[in-house]
Amino acid sequence: MYETICSPVNYGGLELKNRIIFAPTTFGLSDEEYFAKMRAIVAGGCAMIIVGDVPVGKSRFEKSLFDKKGFAWYQRLAALAHSYDCKLCAQLHQSDSNMAAMLKYVPGVLTKKITMQQLRTLLNEEVAPYITNLPQRKIEKIIHGFGEAAVLAVQAGFDMVQIHGDRMCGSFSSAVFNHRTDAYGGSAENRARFAVEAVRAVRSRLPELPIDYKLAVRQEDPHYGNAGVLESELGVFVPLLEAAGVTSFHVTLANHSSLEDTIPPANHPYFKGEGCFLKYCDEVRRFTAKPITGVGGLTSPDFVEAQLAAGRITCAAMSRQLLADPAWPRKVAAGQAGSIHRCVRCNKKCLGGLQQHQGTHCIYEKSGV
Numbered sequence: 356m357y358e359t360i361c362s363p364v365n366y367g368g369l370e371l372k373n374r375i376i377f378a379p380t381t382f383g384l385s386d387e388e389y390f391a392k393m394r395a396i397v398a399g400g401c402a403m404i405i406v407g408d409v410p411v412g413k414s415r416f417e418k419s420l421f422d423k424k425g426f427a428w429y430q431r432l433a434a435l436a437h438s439y440d441c442k443l444c445a446q447l448h449q450s451d452s453n454m455a456a457m458l459k460y461v462p463g464v465l466t467k468k469i470t471m472q473q474l475r476t477l478l479n480e481e482v483a484p485y486i487t488n489l490p491q492r493k494i495e496k497i498i499h500g501f502g503e504a505a506v507l508a509v510q511a512g513f514d515m516v517q518i519h520g521d522r523m524c525g526s527f528s529s530a531v532f533n534h535r536t537d538a539y540g541g542s543a544e545n546r547a548r549f550a551v552e553a554v555r556a557v558r559s560r561l562p563e564l565p566i567d568y569k570l571a572v573r574q575e576d577p578h579y580g581n582a583g584v585l586e587s588e589l590g591v592f593v594p595l596l597e598a599a600g601v602t603s604f605h606v607t608l609a610n611h612s613s614l615e616d617t618i619p620p621a622n623h624p625y626f627k628g629e630g631c632f633l634k635y636c637d638e639v640r641r642f643t644a645k646p647i648t649g650v651g652g653l654t655s656p657d658f659v660e661a662q663l664a665a666g667r668i669t670c671a672a673m674s675r676q677l678l679a680d681p682a683w684p685r686k687v688a689a690g691q692a693g694s695i696h697r698c699v700r701c702n703k704k705c706l707g708g709l710q711q712h713q714g715t716h717c718i719y720e721k722s723g724v
């Protein structure tokens with residue numbers, strides 16, 4: 356009944372055992388809790404896990420491939436995934452937050468004069484000047500970091516990398532944040548340059564590595580998303596990224612400051628439907644024949660099967676649904692789709708948990724999933 360979901364596929368050069376991918380998800384949990392969750396997800400039968408926010412340099416905030424401890428941590432994760440015949444993809448990212456600016460707000464946050472919501476708004480206001488004034492040598496260093504991180508990722512056991520097209524790539528892509536007057540700003544071709552160079556940095560070091568690109572699309576009417584690529588500019592960005600070495604696209608709505616738009620709850624005014632971002636996959640399809648992964652509100656086996664079978668998407672990525680029921684792929688394959696705990700997109704304990712510094716969880720957890 357779910358033949359396409361369960362069928363293997365060549366995803367930009369990487370063989371996947373089925374069409375279900377665990378979307379990049381930050382957890383904010385202890386190592387012990389994190390590995391327990393990851394074990395449940397790989398045992399649940401998905402074909403690949405994309406590890407969210409793997410930094411392209413040393414980091415005080417995230418596990419980094421550039422230090423011994425972080426590298427060993429990723430090695431452990433790769434061994435776990437591979438023991439379940441699950442592939443592992445590193446989402447390579449560079450933050451677009453101005454860390455120096457962040458420090459000046461610390462006293463306000465500590466004395467509770469600035470709320471976390473206000474902090475997000477303040478940091479958002481810093482993005483445009485940060486991106487616009489980033490010195491050339493810093494750009495070169497970051498670009499180089501993408502290549503270095505990919506090499507380390509492969510050494511740690513990752514099977515592919517995903518370039519995070521939101522964050523710094525997304526801010527360079529967007530005229531909302533990028534007001535540069537040099538070769539990285541102005542025309543769509545110039546705004547694509549940072550992302551293109553990040554992809555090339557990986558491709559030049561690893562000629563055979565499959566490279567996914569998280570393509571963050573923004574729309575004007577109504578306005579959603581600030582960083583990322585305008586629908587009308589996809590015809591410039593997609594071919595340039597592909598020529599640079601991208602072998603597949605992971606398509607979603609562009610982010611920035613309003614996480615409720617990229618991780619939409621069931622009562623979202625615009626993105627409340629099943630497969631809410633698939634229309635952007637259709638737009639991207641106009642400019643590439645490469646595999647495309649859809650993400651966003653994918654929970655129903657019937658719906659997912661229909662999109663895959665129609666060729667609208669090559670793979671379906673899920674974050675919250677696999678948090679709600681990691682065994683979704685296994686249950687679908689075993690004819691037990693009726694027993695799946697369906698994600699209700701309440702965002703209470705996943706996004707909510709992360710925002711309240713309690714880690715990413717799910718309302719179903721207590722019921723023994």
Ligand SMILES: Cc1cc2nc3c(=O)[nH]c(=O)nc-3n(C[C@H](O)[C@H](O)[C@H](O)COP(=O)(O)O)c2cc1C
Nearest residue numbers: 378379380381407408618651652673674675705706
């Ligand atoms: C708790 C949580 C953390 C997330 N962390 C990341 C991340 O680190 N990188 C990323 O690109 N997307 C992240 N996302 C977004 C997901 O990858 C996905 O695009 C989004 O949740 C929509 O898919 P869904 O409806 O299947 O949850 C996160 C989502 C959630 C719920």
